[in-house]
Amino acid sequence: xxxxxxxxxxxxxxxxxxxxxxxxxxxxxxxxxxxxxxxxxxxxxxxxxxxxxxxxxxxxxxxxxxxxxxxxxxxxxxxxxxxxxxxxxxxxxxxxxxxxxxxxxxxxxxxxxxxxxxxxxxxxxxxxxxxxxxxxxxxxxxxxxxxxxxxxxxxxxxxxxxxxxxxxxxxxxxxxxxxxxxxxxxxxxxxxxxxxxxxxxxxxxxxxxxxxxxxxxxxxxxxxxxxxxxxxxxxxxxxxxxxxxxxxxxxxxxxxxxxxxxxxxxxxxxxxxxxxxxxxxxxxxxxxxxxxxxxxxxxxxxxxxxxxxxxxxxxxxxxxxxxxxxxxxxxxxxxxxxxxxxxxxxxxxxxxxxxxxxxxxxxxxxxxxxxxxxxxxxxxxxxxxxxxxxxxxxxxxxxxxxxxxxxxxxxxxxxxxxxxxxxxxxxxxxxxxxxxxxxxxxxxxxxxxxxxxxxxxxxxxxxxxxxxxxxxxxxxxxxxxxxxxxx
Numbered sequence: 001x002x003x004x005x006x007x008x009x010x011x012x013x014x015x016x017x018x019x020x021x022x023x024x025x026x027x028x029x030x031x032x033x034x035x036x037x038x039x040x041x042x043x044x045x046x047x048x049x050x051x052x053x054x055x056x057x058x059x060x061x062x063x064x065x066x067x068x069x070x071x072x073x074x075x076x077x078x079x080x081x082x083x084x085x086x087x088x089x090x091x092x093x094x095x096x097x098x099x100x101x102x103x104x105x106x107x108x109x110x111x112x113x114x115x116x117x118x119x120x121x122x123x124x125x126x127x128x129x130x131x132x133x134x135x136x137x138x139x140x141x142x143x144x145x146x147x148x149x150x151x152x153x154x155x156x157x158x159x160x161x162x163x164x165x166x167x168x169x170x171x172x173x174x175x176x177x178x179x180x181x182x183x184x185x186x187x188x189x190x191x192x193x194x195x196x197x198x199x200x201x202x203x204x205x206x207x208x209x210x211x212x213x214x215x216x217x218x219x220x221x222x223x224x225x226x227x228x229x230x231x232x233x234x235x236x237x238x239x240x241x242x243x244x245x246x247x248x249x250x251x252x253x254x255x256x257x258x259x260x261x262x263x264x265x266x267x268x269x270x271x272x273x274x275x276x277x278x279x280x281x282x283x284x285x286x287x288x289x290x291x292x293x294x295x296x297x298x299x300x301x302x303x304x305x306x307x308x309x310x311x312x313x314x315x316x317x318x319x320x321x322x323x324x325x326x327x328x329x330x331x332x333x334x335x336x337x338x339x340x341x342x343x344x345x346x347x348x349x350x351x352x353x354x355x356x357x358x359x360x361x362x363x364x365x366x367x368x369x370x371x372x373x374x375x376x377x378x379x380x381x382x383x384x385x386x387x388x389x390x391x392x393x394x395x396x397x398x399x400x401x402x403x404x405x406x407x408x409x410x411x412x413x414x415x416x417x418x419x420x421x422x423x424x425x426x427x428x429x430x431x432x433x434x435x436x437x438x439x440x441x442x443x444x445x446x447x448x449x450x451x452x453x454x455x456x457x458x459x460x461x462x463x464x465x466x467x468x469x470x471x472x473x474x475x476x477x478x479x480x481x482x483x484x485x486x487x
Contacts, residue, residue: 001053009053010093016057017089020065021072025465028442030070037067070445074466075473077459078439078447080239080267085299087359088352092301095348102346104328104336113337113350119357120294120306123365124269125285131312131334134341135304135349139266140184142291142307145341147175147188147231149289149314150260154230156317157258163318167193174198174222175231178210180238180451182264198227208243208393210234212253219257231260236284236292237268240449240458241392242376242399244268247283254288265292266305267460271397273366274373280396288314297369297398297462300356304349307341315340368464372398376461379471388479392451398461401451403431404482424454430485431455437481444474 040063071081095109102109113135121128136142151173155162160170167173177185177199186196200222203214210232219229232254234245247263254261263269263284269292272281284290290308294300309315312334320339328336338344360368380395380402387407391400405427432455435448446459459474 005053009057012054012057013060013093016061016065020068021084021086021089024068024072025074027073029073029075029445030068030439031442032440033067037063073445074463075444075470076463077461077474078435078445080293080296080460080462082296082299082462083465084301085356085359087355088299088301091352091355095351098348100348101344102348102350103326103338103344104331106330109348109350110337112354114334116350116353116357117306117308120292120353121308123357123362124265124272124290124292125281126287126290126308127285127310128308129310129312131316131340132310133306133308133312134315134337135306135346135353136341136343137303138295138305139182139264139291139293140187140305141342142266142305143182143184143262143264144188144191145307145315145319146262146289146291146309147185147194148192148318149309150231150262151192151194152318153260153314154228158228171226171228172198173230174200174227175233176200176202176210176215176218176229177233178202178204178235178238180204180208180240180243181233181235182239182266184266185233185264204243208238208241208396209245210250212246212249215250216253219253219259229257229259231262234261234263234287235268236263236265236281236290237271237397237399239267240399240451240456241401242268242395242397242460243393244271244277244280244396247281247286249283251283251286260289261287263287263290265290267293267296267399268397270297270365270369271373273362274370275366276370277373277397294353294356297372298353298356298365299368299462300353304353312340369398371464372461372466375466375468375471376400376459378468379459379461379474382471382475386475388482389475392454392456400459400461401449401456402459403427403454403456404434404478406482406486428455430482431457433485434478434481437485438477441477441481444470444477446474446478 070076072083100109117133118128152162154173173194179201189199190196200218202218203211205211222229234250236244251261272278288310293305295302295304316339319341376398377395379400380391383389383391383402389402390405391402393401435446439445449456449458
């Protein structure tokens, strides 16, 4: 392949990407792939001979780009998946062209990662000593990194070297979560040998926040039983409703009890940039660790998470292992990133983070986030004003939890009384089916969950290109799908 061949193909790839991004809003958000298109990908034979770049790109344009997940569309409200920031898309190509391992050494990606991790900490107001964080594949991996540091500190406090001796023989370490804590925390506890049965689910108040009084009582019970409480996991925006815990009282309790306070900020931590809701995040900076995802609210192309810690020495104590073949006498005091987490060969994630943040700036990012939270509050108002819809939680960030509750499901004009169990079961069944029904219609996309034992619809707003008209389309689609379902 000549340089001219590559340059021509790169121009074609850029045109494909640009056409894809600019054409998204005019098409369906998502629709199921037809069988023929699906089989084209599933049954693709292993090629014996290579194919020219122009043929490969034609296949991408024909067989891949027409079938997106939908998250680039302004009416995509599902899960917590953002549209890609254009600057991050462009930087991804340059990062791939360099293709370094960002484990350590004296090259651009290593220094840029230290800078962008500091930028992320500054954006959310988290303390950042040198070495106090690293980029990861996402918050799932960042959670493993942070909880490993918490586990090792607790074991050391108990006179145990968990890296050498393992956990066998130790009294069980106990962590505290809520029913809305993300599943990655349970996965981390299981992978780290803590056991999911040693994650205590603590009650929340009516606002969805972890209740400090219930937490204190749970800790006391476990200490009396001879167990070792060591961890509290708070949330800077739950996936179900976007609820933000009250960090100051939790930090007070954790300091008193010598517990590690970890904050899951995967989705919501960047909400602190919106002055309208910044007060909700008071005390976030007091956590021992924070996991968050630039590939969510900031729009950095997947994958990119970040682990931030108050004490870098705890990360290094948990992970540092430098075999002779990786010695680097010029590494300096901080050493390599591979000493602070599980990855040895690490991709160049920093460039797309740098490009995304540098292109918008702090003010631009704050404006984008403020727009989505304002739209979420507006969606909450529209739901409240509609007699066929029910708002199920206060809109705290940019997630709206609601359900379809037809005011007149039978067509009767008689007043209805309180819902009985059969009514609630029917509503649950209806709302469980609605997300898939809305998705198939192609004009909007949302997902569901369970909250307080009820099936809910949840709309997550991350795309600053979304408009109030898009909100109206979403609710109209929910109601139309509901009518189809009930006949």
